Structures are given as C-alpha cells and as structure tokens.
Amino acid sequence: MAVKQEIKYLTAVKTEKRAKKYCRFKKLGIRYVDYKDGEFLKKFLNEQGKMLPRRISGNSLKFQRKVAQAIKKARQMALLPYVTDLLK
Amino acid sequence: MNYELMVIFTPVLSEEDYKAAQKKFADIVKENGGEVTHENPWGLRSLAYPIQKKTTGLYLVLEYNAPSDLNEKLKVQLNRDENVLRHMITALDKYAVQYNNRKRNGVNADSKTAEA
Numbered sequence: 565m566a567v568k569q570e571i572k573y574l575t576a577v578k579t580e581k582r583a584k585k586y587c588r589f590k591k592l593g594i595r596y597v598d599y600k601d602g603e604f605l606k607k608f609l610n611e612q613g614k615m616l617p618r619r620i621s622g623n624s625l626k627f628q629r630k631v632a633q634a635i636k637k638a639r640q641m642a643l644l645p646y647v648t649d650l651l652k
Numbered sequence: 653m654n655y656e657l658m659v660i661f662t663p664v665l666s667e668e669d670y671k672a673a674q675k676k677f678a679d680i681v682k683e684n685g686g687e688v689t690h691e692n693p694w695g696l697r698s699l700a701y702p703i704q705k706k707t708t709g710l711y712l713v714l715e716y717n718a719p720s721d722l723n724e725k726l727k728v729q730l731n732r733d734e735n736v737l738r739h740m741i742t743a744l745d746k747y748a749v750q751y752n753n754r755k756r757n758g759v760n761a762d763s764k765t766a767e768a
C-alpha cells in the first residue's frame with residue numbers, strides 16, 4: 565500500500581519571505597513632493613521614464629497622486645524626459 | 653497666496669540679459685502688489701529633451717506672495733517675452749512653503765534631503 569505522508573506539489577513552495585512594502589513618504593514624514601528635485605522623482609520611474617505603479621512603488625494613494633503631479637510638472641519643465649531609453 | 657514661478661529662458665542670453673530678465677519679472681511681481689520671497693537663478697542647465705531645437709536653458713525659480721490676479725498679468729508678460737522658452741506657475745501649500753524654507757536654510761536634518 566502507498567504511504568500517504570508523501571505530499572507532492574506541482575510547483576515549488578515559496579520559502580523566501582519578501583520584505584513588506586511601505587510608503588516612504590508616510591514613514592519618513594515627507595509632506596511635500598518637490599517637482600524641482602528630478603533625481604528624487606527618478607525613484608518612481610522605470611527605465612523608459614514611465615511612472616511605476618503603486619503596486620511596485622508601495623506609495624500610499626495620497627502620495628502616489630502627489631508624486632504623479634510632481635513628475636508631470638517636472639516633465640513639463642524639461643527636468644525629466646517624457647520618453648527615453650536607459651534612464652537609469 | 654504663495655506661488656512659485658519657474659521660467660526657462662533661451663540659452664543665447666548674455667549674462668547681463670539674463671540678469672535683466674530676472675529683474676524684469678521680479679519687478680512685475682513687485683509692481684502688482686506682490687512680494688518676492690526668494691529668487692533662485694539656477695543658471696544654465698541641460699534640458700531633458702529639446703525645446704525649440706535648444707538642448708540647454710537658463711532656469712529661474714521665483715517664489716512670491718501675491719494676490720491671485722497677479723498671475724494673469726504675469727502670464728501675459730511671460731508669453732509676450734520671446735526669450736522665454738517655457739514657464740510654469742505653481743501654487744504652494746503650507747507644506748511646500750515649509751519645505752522651501754528648510755531647503756533654503758540648508759537644514760540637513762530635513763527628511764527629504766536625507767532621503768534624496
């Protein structure tokens with residue numbers, strides 16, 4: 565008779581635990597997102613200069629909106645590109 | 653209300669012309685009942701993308717406190733000036749004013765600068 569103890573999975577079980585994402589603005593007490601600081605805003609862009617979603621950046625909704633506005637202003641004033649390759 | 657004006661001038665301006673242009677817009681603010689709280693000429697910077705076939709621009713950041721009807725007058729002057737490549741007026745909330753003050757006074761304990 566087969567032994568019932570051997571449990572087999574179709575996919576490997578995830579053992580690593582990912583670090584919990586957090587909103588850096590809430591954590592560090594930043595209350596104003598400055599559009600003039602292009603280097604800071606680059607943290608929220610991917611390599612093509614597109615904005616990262618909240619899913620990735622971990623921002624709270626309130627600050628994701630502010631970041632979005634700041635990035636759009638920075639693009640308007642040619643501090644950040646609209647489209648590019650190899651931003652980082 | 654507190655506002656912030658950012659202007660990009662053409663890079664072909666000479667040093668005196670750049671200074672004159674800075675003074676011109678500061679004066680417009682003052683003449684119309686505004687108060688310039690801070691003037692910050694960034695000078696020549698490369699643009700992230702070309703504007704009017706120019707790859708660099710002379711930046712000017714002007715913070716001022718003014719009645720809201722001043723902005724329309726200022727915009728007319730900015731649009732009329734052919735040395736201006738682009739301009740933007742931003743209304744500042746109380747956190748923005750705080751942030752700008754702290755940045756000016758160079759406090760490094762500011763969480764923003766520590767982060768960035």
